Amino acid sequence: ADILIYKTEAVPVGQDQTQHLELTRTLAKKFNAKFGETFVEPKTLLSAEGAKIMSLQNPVKKMSKSDSANTVIGLFEEVNSIKGKITAAVTDTGKEIKYDVKRKPGISNLLTIYSLFSEQPVKTIEKKFSARGGSASSGKGASYAQFKMSLAKLLIEKLEPLRRKKKEIESRE
Numbered sequence: 001a002d003i004l005i006y007k008t009e010a011v012p013v014g015q016d017q018t019q020h021l022e023l024t025r026t027l028a029k030k031f032n033a034k035f036g037e038t039f040v041e042p043k044t045l046l047s048a049e050g051a052k053i054m055s056l057q058n059p060v061k062k063m064s065k066s067d068s069a070n071t072v073i074g075l076f077e078e079v080n081s082i083k084g085k086i087t088a089a090v091t092d093t094g095k096e097i098k099y100d101v102k103r104k105p106g107i108s109n110l111l112t113i114y115s116l117f118s119e120q121p122v123k124t125i126e127k128k129f130s131a132r133g134g135s136a137s138s139g140k141g142a143s144y145a146q147f148k149m150s151l152a153k154l155l156i157e158k159l160e161p162l163r164r165k166k167k168e169i170e171s172r173e
Contacts, residue, residue, distance in 0.1 A: 004028055004039045012045040015052045016062060050116045056089040059105040076166050079156050086110075086152040091144045097129040107144065114151050117158045 003011055003024050013021055021044050028039035053063045055071040063072050073085055091106040099122045101108045115122045129150075130141035142150075 003042055007040045008042050009040055010043040010045045012047065014050075015046065018044055018046065049122075050112055053113065054105065054109040056085055056109075059090055059109040073155065075159060075162050077159065078163075082155050082159070083152045086148050086155065087145075089148065091148075095141075095143060097141060097144070097147050098126060099123075107147075110148070110151055114147075114154060117154050 003021075004027070011021055021042060025041045028041045032038055032041075055061045055063045055067060056073070057068065057071045061067075065072055070085060070088065073082055077085075089106065089110060091110070092104040094104070096104075097107055097111070098104060099108045099111050111122050111125055114120075114125050118125065129147050
């Protein structure tokens with residue numbers, strides 16, 4: 001209803017929400033056919049990256065609020081909670097911070113989240129962390145723990161304005 005009432009032309013959604021938008025389009029079409037042009041038929045904006053974020057505890061399953069609280073990070077999540085959830089997020093065997101959904105779904109999921117929040121391509125992030133952590137002669141990159149701490153710091157920084165605004169609004173009540 002909110003999509004239709006505000007005459008939204010395009011809606012950014014995840015893969016799991018496209019069917020809801022198709023239902024909205026169908027309702028708008030039927031209403032317009034019966035009562036005249038009233039509603040805009042919204043288009044789906046599906047991002048190539050991040051259209052489906054996976055669970056922090058089971059990276060082959062979609063992240064969902066209906067799962068355990070440890071599988072998701074909320075927009076208003078407290079700092080210590082973010083640190084704990086990212087630190088405990090499932091990664092994969094091995095140590096290489098490389099995007100490969102089939103062989104390394106855990107680290108790939110975390111790379112996707114990092115990419116979206118940092119607004120950098122995954123390849124750039126892979127390079128950044130392949131050059132960190134070890135000495136130049138060792139050829140070692142950052143560990144999963146170092147990557148996770150960097151991701152937690154990024155999320156805390158990017159979500160802080162939302163936490164602050166929420167507290168401000170709550171203090172007015």
